[in-house]
Amino acid sequence: xxxxxxxxxxxxxxxxxxxxxxxxxxxxxxxxxxxxxxxxxxxxxxxxxxxxxxxxxxxxxxxxxxxxxxxxxxxxxxxxxxxxxxxxxxxxxxxxxxxxxxxxxxxxxxxxxxxxxxxxxxxxxxxxxxxxxxxxxxxxxxxxxxxxxxxxxxxxxxxxxxxxxxxxxxxxxxxxxxxxxxxxxxxxxxxxxxxxxxxxxxxxxxxxxxxxxxxxxxxxxxxxxxxxxxxxxxxxxxxxxxxxxxxxxxxxxxxxxxxxxxxxxxxxxxxxxxxxxxxxxxxxxxxxxxxxxxxxxxxxxxxxxxxxxxxxxxxxxxxxxxxxxxxxxxxxx
Amino acid sequence: xxxxxxxxxxxxxxxxxxxxxxxxxxxxxxxxxxxxxxxxxxxxxxxxxxxxxxxxxxxxxxxxxxxxxxxxxxxxxxxxxxxxxxxxxxxxxxxxxxxxxxxxxxxxxxxxxxxxxxxxxxxxxxxxxxxxxxxxxxxxxxxxxxxxxxxxxxxxxxxxxxxxxxxxxxxxxxxxxxxxxxxxxxxxxxxxxxxxxxxxxxxxxxxxxxxxxxxxxxxxxxxxxxxxxxxxxxxxxxxxxxxxxxxxxxxxxxxxxxxxxxx
Numbered sequence: 001x002x003x004x005x006x007x008x009x010x011x012x013x014x015x016x017x018x019x020x021x022x023x024x025x026x027x028x029x030x031x032x033x034x035x036x037x038x039x040x041x042x043x044x045x046x047x048x049x050x051x052x053x054x055x056x057x058x059x060x061x062x063x064x065x066x067x068x069x070x071x072x073x074x075x076x077x078x079x080x081x082x083x084x085x086x087x088x089x090x091x092x093x094x095x096x097x098x099x100x101x102x103x104x105x106x107x108x109x110x111x112x113x114x115x116x117x118x119x120x121x122x123x124x125x126x127x128x129x130x131x132x133x134x135x136x137x138x139x140x141x142x143x144x145x146x147x148x149x150x151x152x153x154x155x156x157x158x159x160x161x162x163x164x165x166x167x168x169x170x171x172x173x174x175x176x177x178x179x180x181x182x183x184x185x186x187x188x189x190x191x192x193x194x195x196x197x198x199x200x201x202x203x204x205x206x207x208x209x210x211x212x213x214x215x216x217x218x219x220x221x222x223x224x225x226x227x228x229x230x231x232x233x234x235x236x237x238x239x240x241x242x243x244x245x246x247x248x249x250x251x252x253x254x255x256x257x258x259x260x261x262x263x264x265x266x267x268x269x270x271x272x273x274x275x276x277x278x279x280x281x282x283x284x285x286x287x288x289x290x291x292x293x294x295x296x297x298x299x300x301x302x303x304x305x306x307x308x309x310x311x312x313x314x315x316x317x318x319x320x321x322x323x324x325x326x327x328x329x330x331x332x333x
Numbered sequence: 334x335x336x337x338x339x340x341x342x343x344x345x346x347x348x349x350x351x352x353x354x355x356x357x358x359x360x361x362x363x364x365x366x367x368x369x370x371x372x373x374x375x376x377x378x379x380x381x382x383x384x385x386x387x388x389x390x391x392x393x394x395x396x397x398x399x400x401x402x403x404x405x406x407x408x409x410x411x412x413x414x415x416x417x418x419x420x421x422x423x424x425x426x427x428x429x430x431x432x433x434x435x436x437x438x439x440x441x442x443x444x445x446x447x448x449x450x451x452x453x454x455x456x457x458x459x460x461x462x463x464x465x466x467x468x469x470x471x472x473x474x475x476x477x478x479x480x481x482x483x484x485x486x487x488x489x490x491x492x493x494x495x496x497x498x499x500x501x502x503x504x505x506x507x508x509x510x511x512x513x514x515x516x517x518x519x520x521x522x523x524x525x526x527x528x529x530x531x532x533x534x535x536x537x538x539x540x541x542x543x544x545x546x547x548x549x550x551x552x553x554x555x556x557x558x559x560x561x562x563x564x565x566x567x568x569x570x571x572x573x574x575x576x577x578x579x580x581x582x583x584x585x586x587x588x589x590x591x592x593x594x595x596x
Binding site for chain 2: 092
């Protein structure tokens with residue numbers, strides 16, 4: 001493994017923070033269609049970064065460029081201190097990639113897939129066998145090791161895929177939608193695996209369309225929409241970005257609902273569910289004033305729920321131009 | 334590690350992978366072998382009496398006809414077996430594993446070299462099998478020296494390499510295995526319209542140029558000359574020129590496609 005000197009751009013706090021991945025104005029278009037329209041990223045070593053976005057936002061394109069699979073049309077990108085355009089082999093020596101579609105050789109067994117990776121990383125026969133045995137054990141694939149990979153379930157294929165990615169001890173790992181198509185149990189297993197990776201000091205670049213996943217795993221999240229970073233920050237920072245909080249009042253009696261709706265003109269109405277939504281940040285003070293007001297207006301709701309903004313609200317607010325957050329969607333838990 | 338030893342090491346790793354595929358799933362190669370063997374038996378045992386009457390100015394018998402068509406059948410074996418290379422390259426390219434290889438610090442050409450060397454080895458094994466069938470049904474060379482046998486083998490190997498490269502290019506250009514198999518179909522059809530089964534000069538006049546100006550006819554005539562002592566003339570260098578031309582074309586085509594950004 002080449003020991004390269006990482007660039008150390010200064011952050012706002014003045015402390016140098018070595019970047020595992022950094023991009024400036026990264027652009028990519030396919031024909032007339034602009035997929036990435038100027039992406040700036042700074043991902044510190046040893047962190048988990050999640051690129052979040054709807055289908056077709058350009059997540060996979062970003063991974064493909066950073067992993068040297070395709071070339072960008074403009075901008076700069078450095079991975080592990082190497083420029084992806086001028087020094088792709090330097091980048092390749094430092095990274096491991098698990099793509100969205102399984103990158104295993106289905107015609108040969110799981111063990112043979114692992115040994116193939118060991119050979120391509122130029123490990124000795126003994127090292128190769130040792131690493132293979134360790135990783136098969138760690139990813140619970142020992143029993144299936146002698147079976148063709150094409151017979152594996154979706155979850156097993158993903159595990160083999162990641163195990164193959166780890167053979168060369170990469171310092172930076174790209175995971176493109178690692179849990180898409182997995183059942184809940186496999187998804188939680190995968191989360192455990194990803195958390196384990198980070199404890200070893202590895203930098204993880206993750207793409208996902210699940211907000212919950214980004215919230216669970218990532219130190220920092222960037223929301224990609226229409227080829228641009230719509231917002232970036234920690235999950236908490238993102239949640240603070242938009243005022244998605246509200247109090248929801250539900251009524252059993254249509255007459256009571258109509259009376260309340262007439263009295264609370266600023267509330268968002270949902271006539272079918274007989275419920276009203278009042279904007280609120282969820283603080284005790286605001287709740288009390290809402291309750292006082294309801295009392296004075298003689299309104300008695302059958303159910304009152306407080307909804308604090310979650311990443312869903314952020315996501316919908318940032319990625320959908322036809323604005324959703326104030327729509328009366330189901331939020332009671 | 335020097336870049337040459339890196340290239341050799343990665344290429345042999347890829348070759349092992351391809352040979353493992355071939356050994357684990359021999360049905361593709363064996364299916365492709367059936368066509369030349371069936372045609373050999375069909376032409377010798379079913380059409381043999383009539384066909385032999387048309388060569389050597391009449392008066393030839395079935396054993397003469399066996400001798401006549403075996404060089405063509407061997408060439409057809411090459412054309413048929415390399416379809417397997419097109420199919421396996423197309424299958425490979427549609428799999429995620431190739432994307433993985435592209436993001437690894439390995440010698441880039443190793444993916445192809447593994448396919449090409451693997452395919453040439455499979456073709457040579459197929460040639461030995463078809464040759465054995467030919468000998469079993471009565472094919473004998475007339476006074477070919479060891480040198481001539483080696484030269485014939487060399488022509489077959491060179492032709493295998495050339496067709497393999499073009500097949501690899503076809504495999505890369507195809508979105509899936511079916512398309513690759515269709516695109517490579519001319520490689521098994523061309524020998525049918527060459528001098529494999531009947532001499533080109535017995536064909537209708539308008540058709541003769543089609544039979545003559547294609548790679549199979551000079552290659553067949555060269556092997557025929559080496560094994561059976563017929564006139565080779567300038568066919569040997571035309572064959573070598575075809576082989577080199579196709580190899581360079583196939584190599585450059587494959588390389589250009591591989592270096593392009595994947596879809």
